[in-house]
Amino acid sequence: MVVIEIVMGDITRENVDAIVTAANESLLGGGGVDGAVHRAAGSRLAQAGGAIGPCKPGDAMATPAFDLDPPVRHIIHAVGPIWEGGGHGEADVLASCYRRSLQVADELCARSVAFPAIATGVYGFPPDQAARIAVATIRSTSTNVQRVRLVAFDGDTRKHLQAAVTATG
Numbered sequence: 001m002v003v004i005e006i007v008m009g010d011i012t013r014e015n016v017d018a019i020v021t022a023a024n025e026s027l028l029g030g031g032g033v034d035g036a037v038h039r040a041a042g043s044r045l046a047q048a049g050g051a052i053g054p055c056k057p058g059d060a061m062a063t064p065a066f067d068l069d070p071p072v073r074h075i076i077h078a079v080g081p082i083w084e085g086g087g088h089g090e091a092d093v094l095a096s097c098y099r100r101s102l103q104v105a106d107e108l109c110a111r112s113v114a115f116p117a118i119a120t121g122v123y124g125f126p127p128d129q130a131a132r133i134a135v136a137t138i139r140s141t142s143t144n145v146q147r148v149r150l151v152a153f154d155g156d157t158r159k160h161l162q163a164a165v166t167a168t169g
Protein backbone atom coordinates (compact mmCIF):
# COMPACT_ATOMS: atom_id res chain seq x y z
CA MET A 1 0.00 0.00 0.00
CA VAL A 2 1.50 3.31 -1.09
CA VAL A 3 1.84 5.96 1.59
CA ILE A 4 0.58 9.28 0.16
CA GLU A 5 1.90 12.52 1.67
CA ILE A 6 0.58 15.97 0.78
CA VAL A 7 3.24 18.67 0.96
CA MET A 8 3.56 22.24 -0.19
CA GLY A 9 6.69 23.58 -1.83
CA ASP A 10 9.02 23.42 -4.79
CA ILE A 11 9.25 19.91 -6.26
CA THR A 12 12.90 20.53 -7.21
CA ARG A 13 13.68 20.50 -3.47
CA GLU A 14 12.14 17.11 -2.84
CA ASN A 15 14.30 14.28 -1.43
CA VAL A 16 12.90 11.31 -3.32
CA ASP A 17 14.23 8.77 -5.82
CA ALA A 18 12.29 10.30 -8.72
CA ILE A 19 10.41 13.51 -9.37
CA VAL A 20 7.70 13.83 -11.98
CA THR A 21 7.48 16.90 -14.17
CA ALA A 22 4.40 18.13 -16.03
CA ALA A 23 5.96 18.20 -19.47
CA ASN A 24 4.82 18.94 -22.99
CA GLU A 25 5.07 16.41 -25.78
CA SER A 26 8.47 17.61 -26.99
CA LEU A 27 10.14 16.93 -23.58
CA LEU A 28 12.33 19.94 -24.38
CA GLY A 29 11.11 21.91 -21.35
CA GLY A 30 8.71 24.77 -20.91
CA GLY A 31 7.30 26.96 -18.16
CA GLY A 32 5.65 26.16 -14.85
CA VAL A 33 6.95 23.16 -12.96
CA ASP A 34 8.65 21.91 -16.14
CA GLY A 35 10.61 25.15 -16.32
CA ALA A 36 11.66 24.85 -12.68
CA VAL A 37 12.75 21.23 -13.14
CA HIS A 38 14.74 22.01 -16.28
CA ARG A 39 16.43 24.98 -14.57
CA ALA A 40 17.39 22.82 -11.62
CA ALA A 41 18.51 19.79 -13.66
CA GLY A 42 20.49 21.81 -16.18
CA SER A 43 20.72 21.92 -19.94
CA ARG A 44 21.44 18.20 -20.27
CA LEU A 45 17.81 17.52 -19.36
CA ALA A 46 16.45 19.12 -22.54
CA GLN A 47 19.02 17.21 -24.60
CA ALA A 48 18.00 13.94 -22.97
CA GLY A 49 14.31 14.76 -23.36
CA GLY A 50 14.75 15.65 -27.01
CA ALA A 51 16.53 12.36 -27.59
CA ILE A 52 13.63 10.22 -26.28
CA GLY A 53 10.63 12.43 -27.14
CA PRO A 54 8.01 13.08 -28.27
CA CYS A 55 5.83 11.77 -25.44
CA LYS A 56 2.10 11.34 -26.00
CA PRO A 57 -0.41 12.87 -23.56
CA GLY A 58 -1.06 10.30 -20.84
CA ASP A 59 2.32 8.67 -21.24
CA ALA A 60 5.48 9.09 -19.14
CA MET A 61 9.18 8.72 -19.96
CA ALA A 62 12.25 8.85 -17.72
CA THR A 63 15.61 10.57 -17.95
CA PRO A 64 18.42 10.94 -15.44
CA ALA A 65 18.10 13.82 -12.97
CA PHE A 66 21.46 15.38 -14.02
CA ASP A 67 22.20 18.41 -11.81
CA LEU A 68 19.46 17.70 -9.25
CA ASP A 69 20.99 16.76 -5.90
CA PRO A 70 20.88 13.18 -4.57
CA PRO A 71 18.84 11.21 -3.69
CA VAL A 72 16.96 12.27 -6.81
CA ARG A 73 18.21 9.97 -9.57
CA HIS A 74 15.42 10.17 -12.13
CA ILE A 75 13.04 12.64 -13.69
CA ILE A 76 9.81 11.18 -15.02
CA HIS A 77 8.29 13.36 -17.74
CA ALA A 78 4.48 13.03 -17.82
CA VAL A 79 2.38 14.85 -20.41
CA GLY A 80 -1.03 15.86 -19.13
CA PRO A 81 -4.21 16.60 -21.08
CA ILE A 82 -5.11 20.10 -22.16
CA TRP A 83 -8.50 20.80 -20.53
CA GLU A 84 -11.19 21.26 -23.19
CA GLY A 85 -14.26 21.18 -20.95
CA GLY A 86 -14.11 17.55 -19.79
CA GLY A 87 -15.81 15.85 -22.69
CA HIS A 88 -12.69 14.79 -24.56
CA GLY A 89 -11.32 12.05 -22.33
CA GLU A 90 -9.22 14.44 -20.26
CA ALA A 91 -9.87 12.54 -17.02
CA ASP A 92 -8.66 9.26 -18.51
CA VAL A 93 -5.53 10.90 -19.91
CA LEU A 94 -4.72 12.46 -16.54
CA ALA A 95 -5.24 9.14 -14.75
CA SER A 96 -2.91 7.57 -17.28
CA CYS A 97 -0.20 10.12 -16.41
CA TYR A 98 -0.17 8.91 -12.79
CA ARG A 99 -0.48 5.23 -13.72
CA ARG A 100 2.29 5.35 -16.31
CA SER A 101 4.55 7.39 -14.01
CA LEU A 102 4.24 4.68 -11.34
CA GLN A 103 4.94 1.98 -13.93
CA VAL A 104 8.05 3.85 -15.06
CA ALA A 105 9.08 4.33 -11.42
CA ASP A 106 8.80 0.55 -10.94
CA GLU A 107 11.00 -0.03 -13.99
CA LEU A 108 13.57 2.27 -12.33
CA CYS A 109 13.20 0.57 -8.93
CA ALA A 110 12.31 3.97 -7.48
CA ARG A 111 10.64 3.59 -4.09
CA SER A 112 9.73 7.24 -3.49
CA VAL A 113 8.21 9.59 -6.07
CA ALA A 114 7.09 13.23 -5.96
CA PHE A 115 4.32 14.45 -8.26
CA PRO A 116 3.24 18.00 -9.10
CA ALA A 117 -0.43 18.71 -9.77
CA ILE A 118 -0.16 17.65 -13.38
CA ALA A 119 -2.24 19.59 -15.94
CA THR A 120 -3.74 22.04 -13.41
CA GLY A 121 -1.65 25.03 -14.50
CA VAL A 122 -1.19 26.02 -18.13
CA TYR A 123 -3.28 23.05 -19.24
CA GLY A 124 -6.27 24.28 -17.22
CA PHE A 125 -7.51 21.07 -15.59
CA PRO A 126 -9.81 21.90 -12.63
CA PRO A 127 -7.63 21.29 -9.55
CA ASP A 128 -10.35 19.65 -7.45
CA GLN A 129 -11.12 17.04 -10.11
CA ALA A 130 -7.41 16.57 -10.84
CA ALA A 131 -6.69 15.93 -7.15
CA ARG A 132 -9.37 13.25 -6.96
CA ILE A 133 -8.07 11.58 -10.10
CA ALA A 134 -4.48 11.67 -8.82
CA VAL A 135 -5.30 10.09 -5.45
CA ALA A 136 -7.74 7.53 -6.84
CA THR A 137 -5.29 6.43 -9.53
CA ILE A 138 -2.33 6.16 -7.16
CA ARG A 139 -4.41 4.13 -4.72
CA SER A 140 -5.68 1.79 -7.45
CA THR A 141 -2.38 1.19 -9.24
CA SER A 142 -0.36 -1.87 -8.27
CA THR A 143 3.20 -0.63 -7.72
CA ASN A 144 6.36 -1.23 -5.70
CA VAL A 145 6.61 2.48 -4.98
CA GLN A 146 6.26 2.85 -1.21
CA ARG A 147 5.98 6.61 -0.79
CA VAL A 148 4.28 9.17 -3.00
CA ARG A 149 4.55 12.88 -2.19
CA LEU A 150 1.96 15.10 -3.86
CA VAL A 151 3.60 18.52 -4.01
CA ALA A 152 1.27 21.50 -4.03
CA PHE A 153 2.69 24.84 -5.12
CA ASP A 154 -0.18 26.82 -3.64
CA GLY A 155 -2.68 26.57 -0.80
CA ASP A 156 -5.66 25.92 -3.04
CA THR A 157 -4.02 22.88 -4.61
CA ARG A 158 -2.99 21.60 -1.18
CA LYS A 159 -6.58 21.95 0.03
CA HIS A 160 -7.90 19.93 -2.91
CA LEU A 161 -5.25 17.23 -2.48
CA GLN A 162 -5.96 16.91 1.23
CA ALA A 163 -9.69 16.69 0.54
CA ALA A 164 -9.09 13.96 -2.03
CA VAL A 165 -6.97 11.93 0.39
CA THR A 166 -9.51 12.33 3.16
CA ALA A 167 -12.36 11.32 0.87
CA THR A 168 -10.65 8.05 -0.11
CA GLY A 169 -9.70 7.09 3.49
Ligand code: APR
Pocket residue numbers: 009010011012022023024029030031032033034035036037080116117118119120121122123124125151152153154157
Ligand atom coordinates in the same frame (compact mmCIF):
# COMPACT_ATOMS: atom_id res chain seq x y z
N1 APR B 1 7.06 22.78 -7.78
C1 APR B 1 5.85 22.15 -7.69
N2 APR B 1 4.76 22.51 -8.40
C2 APR B 1 4.90 23.56 -9.25
C3 APR B 1 6.13 24.25 -9.41
C4 APR B 1 7.23 23.83 -8.63
N3 APR B 1 8.43 24.42 -8.70
N4 APR B 1 5.94 25.25 -10.34
C5 APR B 1 4.65 25.17 -10.72
N5 APR B 1 4.01 24.17 -10.07
C6 APR B 1 2.61 23.73 -10.17
C7 APR B 1 1.62 24.72 -10.72
O1 APR B 1 1.26 25.68 -9.74
C8 APR B 1 0.47 23.77 -11.05
O2 APR B 1 -0.27 23.49 -9.87
O3 APR B 1 2.55 22.65 -11.07
C9 APR B 1 1.19 22.49 -11.48
C10 APR B 1 1.17 22.20 -12.97
O4 APR B 1 1.20 23.43 -13.70
P1 APR B 1 2.10 23.59 -15.02
O5 APR B 1 3.52 23.56 -14.65
O6 APR B 1 1.57 24.77 -15.76
O7 APR B 1 1.81 22.25 -15.86
P2 APR B 1 0.57 21.86 -16.79
O8 APR B 1 -0.68 22.52 -16.38
O9 APR B 1 0.62 20.35 -16.83
O10 APR B 1 0.97 22.46 -18.21
C11 APR B 1 2.06 21.87 -18.88
O11 APR B 1 3.04 23.98 -19.32
O12 APR B 1 5.08 24.61 -18.60
C12 APR B 1 4.40 24.11 -19.67
O13 APR B 1 6.04 22.75 -20.79
C13 APR B 1 4.86 22.71 -20.02
O14 APR B 1 3.63 22.77 -22.06
C14 APR B 1 3.66 22.23 -20.75
C15 APR B 1 2.51 22.83 -19.95
